[in-house]
Amino acid sequence: MTPPAPLPWPAMLGEERRRRYVEVRTLGREVLAAVAAAGEEARVNRLLVTSLADHGLVPALFPERHGGSRQSEVSAVELCLVREALAAESTEAETAFAMQGLGAYPILQSGGDELVARWIPEVAAGRAVAAFALTEPGSGSDAGALSTAAVRDGDGWRITGTKTWISNAPDADVYSVFARTSGDTGPQGVSAFAVPGDAQGVTGEPLHLLAPHPVGTVRFDGVFVGEDALLGEVDRGFRVAMETLARFRPSVGAFAVGMAQAAFEATQAYVDERHAFGGALRDLQVVAHKLASMAVRLHSARLTVYDAAVAFDRGEDRLAFRSSAAKQHATETAQGIVDDAVQLHGAVALERGHPLEHLYREVRAPRIYEGASDVQLEVIARELAKEARPG
Numbered sequence: 047m048t049p050p051a052p053l054p055w056p057a058m059l060g061e062e063r064r065r066r067y068v069e070v071r072t073l074g075r076e077v078l079a080a081v082a083a084a085g086e087e088a089r090v091n092r093l094l095v096t097s098l099a100d101h102g103l104v105p106a107l108f109p110e111r112h113g114g115s116r117q118s119e120v121s122a123v124e125l126c127l128v129r130e131a132l133a134a135e136s137t138e139a140e141t142a143f144a145m146q147g148l149g150a151y152p153i154l155q156s157g158g159d160e161l162v163a164r165w166i167p168e169v170a171a172g173r174a175v176a177a178f179a180l181t182e183p184g185s186g187s188d189a190g191a192l193s194t195a196a197v198r199d200g201d202g203w204r205i206t207g208t209k210t211w212i213s214n215a216p217d218a219d220v221y222s223v224f225a226r227t228s229g230d231t232g233p234q235g236v237s238a239f240a241v242p243g244d245a246q247g248v249t250g251e252p253l254h255l256l257a258p259h260p261v262g263t264v265r266f267d268g269v270f271v272g273e274d275a276l277l278g279e280v281d282r283g284f285r286v287a288m289e290t291l292a293r294f295r296p297s298v299g300a301f302a303v304g305m306a307q308a309a310f311e312a313t314q315a316y317v318d319e320r321h322a323f324g325g326a327l328r329d330l331q332v333v334a335h336k337l338a339s340m341a342v343r344l345h346s347a348r349l350t351v352y353d354a355a356v357a358f359d360r361g362e363d364r365l366a367f368r369s370s371a372a373k374q375h376a377t378e379t380a381q382g383i384v385d386d387a388v389q390l391h392g393a394v395a396l397e398r399g400h401p402l403e404h405l406y407r408e409v410r411a412p413r414i415y416e417g418a419s420d421v422q423l424e425v426i427a428r429e430l431a432k433e434a435r436p437g
């Protein structure tokens with residue numbers, strides 16, 4: 047059965063993008079969900095990554111000249127569409143797709159020609175798995191306080207430190223690693239490197255989080271990388287991290303919207319199937335209104351996400367406001383919608399393995415990673431203060 051496109055479809059997206067959404071969702075439903083389900087908990091599912099690549103989704107993240115299938119870098123709208131459509135069918139497929147982009151974009155955008163040629167075609171083909179390694183045990187939201195150190199050693203660098211809560215660790219083939227090259231603390235003095243997962247001195251272990259996708263710790267124990275592993279300029283690596291995170295920020299919201307859409311659709315069907323007090327659940331006004339409220343919140347979250355994505359692609363103003371609003375509003379709203387869906391299903395939704403039980407666990411983490419909701423509000427608050435007090 048062809049999966050539905052959300053109703054109402056956002057007017058700003060148009061018919062071609064609606065077809066793209068349905069195409070990706072169909073692929074997620076008919077092919078990827080089963081491949082994802084066969085994976086091992088907390089480990090990278092390599093079959094899933096190759097399947098995402100073989101069906102053209104991962105190549106669509108990268109330019110043709112680097113083994114991808116697009117003219118240029120991926121647009122924020124395409125990223126959001128694919129993430130939303132995949133999330134509605136398989137959250138594991140969604141995160142596997144997104145991480146190939148998040149992990150590899152620092153290399154694509156800031157790596158030298160040889161480094162890009164070494165990694166991007168492999169990542170695009172799904173043969174190499176990428177990871178983005180910024181967070182440390184002692185620095186999360188305050189990422190600029192990181193302490194992993196890179197010191198010069200002959201014609202290269204030696205990296206020592208621990209990164210934690212890293213998606214795709216410890217199984218990734220390449221890590222975009224952010225390490226301190228000067229100063230004691232703060233974003234200045236951070237540099238970015240591409241580190242192969244099989245380099246001597248790289249170790250790690252999986253973590254078992256409430257989020258069902260693979261996340262782990264990775265340690266660098268005097269790992270040597272050549273000068274060509276540097277991404278961008280020395281001491282300017284924080285900017286590399288922020289550029290990638292800015293491109294992906296609205297799409298974290300899209301991931302959340304996709305999960306909320308799946309929860310909403312399940313509830314739409316269930317309130318007619320389930321009978322109580324002599325009629326369908328939908329006949330109870332409280333239930334019908336809760337469903338209406340879920341639909342309105344879902345629509346508003348989706349509009350915020352695509353507004354930010356369209357603005358990013360067009361280079362419009364108020365990007366920080368739009369992207370932070372999209373991420374904050376969509377992830378918080380999705381949590382509420384999934385919670386309402388669980389409520390309207392009752393106990394059955396809490397059974398281990400029920401789609402809503404899975405969504406209930408998966409929807410929580412995006413409110414924390416890639417800038418917690420509170421941090422996004424802080425960004426918005428600063429933007430508002432700038433507007434109110436120009437100069």
Ligand SMILES: Cc1cc2nc3c(=O)[nH]c(=O)nc-3n(C[C@H](O)[C@H](O)[C@H](O)COP(=O)(O)OP(=O)(O)OC[C@H]3O[C@@H](n4cnc5c(N)ncnc54)[C@H](O)[C@@H]3O)c2cc1C
Binds near residue numbers: 186210214
């Ligand atoms: C499933 C999952 C996957 C992840 N994947 C990756 C990855 O691939 N790569 C990576 O580098 N990291 C990853 N992370 C880590 C993630 O980015 C961090 O968890 C996040 O940055 C928050 O850091 P923290 O958990 O240390 O919380 P802390 O920084 O300790 O913050 C705790 C809380 O304090 C509040 N807070 C902190 N600072 C502020 C502020 N300035 N204003 C207002 N409130 C504030 C917020 O409520 C915040 O949630 C992942 C995390 C999870 C859960």
